[in-house]
Amino acid sequence: MESLDQRLVSSWFHGHSSVPPTYVQPLESRPGCRFMSPSCMSIPVIDLGDRHNDRADTIKHILKASEQYGFFQVINHRVSKDLVEETLNVFKEFRAMPPKEKVNECSKDPIGRCKMYTSSENYEKDAIKYWKDSLTHPCPPSGEYMQYWPDKPTKYREVVGKYTQEMRKLGHEILELLSEGLGLDPSYFHGKLSKNPQVLQHHYPPCPEPSLTLGIAKHRDTSIITILLQEQDVQGLQVLKDGEWLRVDPIPNAFVVNIGLLLQVISNGRLVGAEHRVVTNSTMARTSVAYFIYPSLKTIIEPAQCLLNNGTTLPMYKSMPFGEFRTSFLAKFPKFEEELRFKWKNVNDAR
Ligand SMILES: O=C(O)CCC(=O)C(=O)O
Numbered sequence: 001m002e003s004l005d006q007r008l009v010s011s012w013f014h015g016h017s018s019v020p021p022t023y024v025q026p027l028e029s030r031p032g033c034r035f036m037s038p039s040c041m042s043i044p045v046i047d048l049g050d051r052h053n054d055r056a057d058t059i060k061h062i063l064k065a066s067e068q069y070g071f072f073q074v075i076n077h078r079v080s081k082d083l084v085e086e087t088l089n090v091f092k093e094f095r096a097m098p099p100k101e102k103v104n105e106c107s108k109d110p111i112g113r114c115k116m117y118t119s120s121e122n123y124e125k126d127a128i129k130y131w132k133d134s135l136t137h138p139c140p141p142s143g144e145y146m147q148y149w150p151d152k153p154t155k156y157r158e159v160v161g162k163y164t165q166e167m168r169k170l171g172h173e174i175l176e177l178l179s180e181g182l183g184l185d186p187s188y189f190h191g192k193l194s195k196n197p198q199v200l201q202h203h204y205p206p207c208p209e210p211s212l213t214l215g216i217a218k219h220r221d222t223s224i225i226t227i228l229l230q231e232q233d234v235q236g237l238q239v240l241k242d243g244e245w246l247r248v249d250p251i252p253n254a255f256v257v258n259i260g261l262l263l264q265v266i267s268n269g270r271l272v273g274a275e276h277r278v279v280t281n282s283t284m285a286r287t288s289v290a291y292f293i294y295p296s297l298k299t300i301i302e303p304a305q306c307l308l309n310n311g312t313t314l315p316m317y318k319s320m321p322f323g324e325f326r327t328s329f330l331a332k333f334p335k336f337e338e339e340l341r342f343k344w345k346n347v348n349d350a351r
């Protein structure tokens with residue numbers, strides 16, 4: 001059997017003028033133009049540094065974007081441009097290392113929380129594979145697990161350590177705005193709900209037949225929110241809005257933020273954990289870095305009590321510890337969200 005370093009798309013794609021049959025998506029999943037919106041349509045942009053707007057305005061905009069799209073970009077976020085560049089560079093240096101070395105650098109954690117994989121986390125189960133390689137590890141503020149992170153390139157731990165601390169601050173700032181908008185305490189997400197952040201870097205090599213493949217299948221994130229850094233000049237991310245795929249084009253010095261399924265549940269369905277996917281292209285490799293805000297495994301995920309107005313509003317979702325949520329999501333995807341929903345026949349049945 002092939003080893004992981006041999007399976008990585010980046011190890012073998014050179015010199016292929018067509019994609020192997022196992023990478024050809026069924027017709028209905030292919031990234032055709034049929035459902036593509038005009039490129040003038042885009043997700044909202046939230047200016048976090050806008051001194052002309054007051055906080056109430058920013059909250060109004062961010063809430064509207066989260067209700068209508070579940071996706072937005074943030075600009076003027078105060079994360080240093082140099083640090084963002086250094087982070088992308090360190091991941092690109094990682095991506096250029098020999099395959100065996102990459103896999104070795106990600107295989108130090110005895111229980112596999114720091115790891116590399118190709119296609120998806122479920123490679124064996126993926127009947128059709130995805131055109132990407134990924135590297136992931138926890139990045140809690142305590143610094144725990146850092147000894148299992150890659151230590152090549154030499155600056156990896158220093159740079160990714162600083163970057164994930166900045167993401168934590170930015171994540172809290174965004175969650176404070178969303179909390180205030182929803183009517184929750186501004187610090188609602190500061191404790192166990194954001195205790196287990198995870199970083200996930202994707203490398204999508206150029207693909208000889210982009211119209212037949214996908215980098216990531218249509219999915220929702222199982223996070224509270226996700227903050228994504230995408231390379232300038234390489235398009236790939238798309239979000240499903242009203243039945244059409246909308247491109248999320250990179251804009252300078254911005255992060256893409258999306259609402260995860262957990263926040264959809266906590267907000268009792270008010271905010272949308274939107275479906276998204278990644279398409280490939282034939283000329284340029286693409287790197288993206290996702291920072292997921294996750295709770296600790298025992299944290300109960302359920303609609304926030306204070307949004308149920310003392311029992312006068314029905315909860316739309318069942319309660320579940322995050323650990324169980326993750327396991328069920330992976331086992332039952334894509335039907336999980338449906339199962340999580342209460343199906344009240346009428347209001348009186350519920351009481
Ligand atoms: O690479 C991207 O642009 C998106 C990645 C993503 O959706 C994910 O990691 O969940």
Ligand SMILES: [Fe+2]
Binds near residue numbers: 219220221276
């Ligand atoms: Fe995602």
